[in-house]
Amino acid sequence: MDLLEAIRKRKTTNTPFRPERISDEHKRLLIEAAARAPSHFNSQPWRFIVIEDRERIAQIADIAGDSMKRLMDDGAFVARYRRYFRFDARESIAAGSGIYVDNVPAALRPMVRLVFSEPVGSLLSKFGVSTILGNDQRNIVRSAPMLLAITLDRQEYRPGELSGLYASITLGAVIQTLWLVTTALNIGMQFISTPLEVAANKARIVALLKIPEAHELVAIFRMGYKDPNAARNTIDWTSNQRKPFTELAHYNDWETPLPEPLASARSLLWGDGEAPAEP
Ligand SMILES: Cc1cc2nc3c(=O)[nH]c(=O)nc-3n(C[C@H](O)[C@H](O)[C@H](O)COP(=O)(O)O)c2cc1C
Incomplete structure (x- = not known):
């Protein structure tokens, strides 16, 4: 697979994988x-934990499911991320960003907007949404053939300082490399952020993985070979849309838009009619 094809095809895989090990x-x-990613002064502050032990994956799955449910129940998830949720295709295309919640059980559909916009989390439990999302999260993690945890050396990763920024930049380069290489290998990859958002649960994972004090757990992914026939989650989303080229970039200074013919140059990433289906 060439590079542009990998960039075109790279997507978050939030459906189950095939069962075989990578x-x-x-x-x-x-x-x-x-590890070929650039890092400040070639410091290479990242370490990787390849997790294939079924028992440990099951424990992390339980923690992830519990984290999702808790974040939903106390309203933290919705309060934190409400602005990224879209509930109809037109809204999603117009925004050019966020995630479009397009798969919802029929019984919930009439009130989904209300449920996700309600700052008081109790509504989420009332309609059973937190339980559905918690179960989905647990099942999807539990069935993954592999999890990959990434840590950063705390000597380099000092949030609020320049080295914290640099460590975050190299982490991004590492993650994008993983995402493109997995795409080339037909391996799916999904961020599992929720356990890192509940401090007590993050601590449980750090203990489970025996991560030493000198390293900070910064990311967990699930990975496995893609299954084209996988069923979608009970509540699910898509995120194909991107902001327009001319909104993303400026020319020479912030106040100057991209000039012609650059603004309407032909896309080498997407041939005619090849851009992702919207949304
Ligand atoms: C820092 C970060 C955290 C993310 N956390 C999650 C997550 O917890 N669960 C998930 O399914 N996707 C997660 N994502 C993936 C984004 O939702 C996804 O990249 C975005 O919607 C664009 O979709 P795409 O990756 O399919 O192009 C995360 C991405 C980043 C960069």
């Missing part, structure tokens, strides 16, 4: 490729 060659390639 081959050792592929695991090695993923870590070696990720």
